[in-house]
Structure formats: structure tokens, C-alpha cells
């Protein structure tokens with residue numbers, strides 16, 4: 001069996017990607033953010049304070065004949081950007097791209113932080129990280145993909161995120177027609193719950209790859225490409241108007257600058273992120289100053305290959321072989 005779901009950028013900056021998910025009987029369809037950087041499926045619900053839930057599509061377990069309270073279980077998550085949510089837990093049928101998991105832990109939010117309250121285009125997250133990262137207590141729960149894996153044709157899923165157009169998450173099969181290049185595989189480290197891997201080198205513009213390895217995570221839940229200062233500086237030294245903007249907390253530049261590409265090596269392949277993918281958008285509507293898709297990871301403690309990097313590739317999250325595949329798009 002397989003599943004295939006379309007995913008769409010939430011706004012003109014490709015800040016996040018929205019995928020429709022059906023929960024319960026009859027189906028309640030929610031717009032959720034698939035997140036390979038975390039391992040909890042949580043949703044705005046009938047239990048979320050009305051003031052916080054305003055503007056969001058919500059899940060009502062009481063309206064689902066297949067919902068069951070997971071009594072005694074609670075969850076609480078704080079993400080690196082200090083956003084957070086918490087609540088209690090139900091099990092219910094969850095269908096993604098035509099594939100149903102009958103008894104999926106659906107984490108219902110009784111508290112959500114401001115960032116999620118304000119982000120009304122999404123009603124929660126589908127964690128696609130490793131089960132070890134799940135935050136339900138006293139008994140951690142499995143991700144939707146982990147529950148699905150044993151019934152899928154192959155225990156893997158692919159992410160095909162695109163700039164300002166519809167992409168896809170495919171489960172149980174690889175549609176190689178989505179990529180131009182060969183898929184290069186490299187071992188994935190799931191010990192922290194993330195999809196960790198090591199890139200073998202990088203280059204700016206069309207230069208030859210160096211051999212400076214970069215260890216990081218493939219994270220669909222983070223917008224930016226976050227790398228160490230030395231790499232960020234090497235890149236923006238080629239961008240004449242680039243400067244650090246304290247209020248924006250990142251490097252900005254003139255929107256009409258031609259940005260160089262950025263390439264990294266992985267699994268024997270080279271993934272090149274074109275310059276226009278590295279120009280996120282004007283810092284404000286109509287501004288001629290633009291925010292960079294490549295920013296520093298130095299005060300985070302982890303390198304993140306977020307949506308800006310993932311958009312350049314077809315990425316295979318191969319749980320069965322504990323590996324990540326990357327192909328140029």
C-alpha cells in the first residue's frame with residue numbers, strides 16, 4: 001500500500017507547507033504542517049481555549065465515533081524557537097494521502113503559544129521524526145509514519161517541497177520522475193529524534209565542492225537553511241549589499257541583487273540551491289530589502305537543512321534502511 005498527499009506553501013515566503021489530513025469518523029479535515037524535525041501529531045481542538053482557537057480549523061473528538069480518550073496521557077512540547085503547546089491525548093483514525101492509520105495518537109491542545117495562535121493557516125503538526133522524540137507521557141506514542149510503515153509497500157516517505165507551487169509527500173514509494181538527478185543515500189542518525197546526516201562539503205556559486213563536512217538535520221518544520229557562521233560569511237561575501245539586520249535578526253540584502261547558488265555534497269551527489277531559492281522575500285510588504293534563506297546556526301547548536309534546502313531536492317526519508325536519499329530537482 002502507498003499514500004500520496006499534495007502540500008502547498010502557506011505564503012509568499014514559503015514559510016511552511018500545508019497538507020490536508022483527515023481525522024475521525026466522519027472525517028474532520030485539518031490543514032497540518034508535516035514536520036520531520038519533531039515526533040508528535042498535535043492539533044487545535046474543541047479543548048483549545050476559544051480565544052486561542054479563533055480562526056483555526058479544530059478537531060472535535062466528541063464528534064468522532066472512532067475517537068477514544070487515552071486516559072491518563074498528557075503531552076507538552078517546546079520547540080527550539082521557544083514556541084510551545086500541550087494537552088491531552090485521544091486515539092482516532094488518521095488518513096493522509098489515502099492511507100489510514102486506525103489507531104493514531106492524536107494530541108489535543110489545551111494550551112498553545114502565541115506563535116501558533118497567530119499562525120491561523122495551520123491547525124497543528126504531524127511529526128515525522130523518530131518515535132524516540134515523542135513527548136506523550138507516561139507512555140510515548142508512535143508517529144503516524146511509524147504506525148503506517150509496516151503496512152506500506154516500503155518503509156519510507158519522500159518530500160518534494162516546491163517554491164510557490166504544489167509539492168507532495170509520498171508514502172511507501174519513490175516517484176523518481178520528481179527528480180532530475182540520481183538519488184544519493186547517506187546514513188540517517190535518529191538517536192535525537194531528528195533525521196540527522198552529514199553533508200560531505202559545500203561550495204558557493206558554481207565552485208568545486210570543498211571537503212568541509214557539515215552535520216545537521218533534514219527538517220521540513222523549519223523554514224530556513226541554518227549553517228555555521230564561517231559558511232554563512234563565505235556565502236554573503238559574494239553579496240555586495242548583504243548586512244546583518246538586528247531588528248530582522250538575520251542577514252538582509254537588496255532584493256535586486258543576483259544571489260549566488262549554494263551547493264552541498266551528500267551521498268555522492270551534489271545538491272545545488274539556486275540563488276533565487278536563497279532570497280526569501282522582502283522584509284516587509286513592498287520593501288526593496290530582502291531576507292536571506294541562509295542564516296547562521298551558531299547560537300542554535302545544530303545545523304538545520306530546512307525548507308530552503310529541501311526545496312532544491314527530492315528527499316527520501318528511508319526508515320527501513322536508516323538512511324536519507326537526496327536527488328537534485
Ligand SMILES: CCNC(=O)c1c(-c2ccccc2)csc1NC(=O)CNCCc1c[nH]c2ccccc12
Nearest residue numbers: 016033035037038079080081083219221222300302
Ligand atoms: C524554527 C523551528 N525550528 C526549531 O525550533 C528547531 C531548532 C531550533 C533550536 C534553537 C533555536 C532555533 C531553532 C532546532 S531543531 C528545530 N526544529 C524543530 O523544532 C522542528 N519543528 C518546528 C515546529 C515549529 C516551531 N515553530 C513553528 C511555527 C510554525 C510552524 C511550525 C513550527
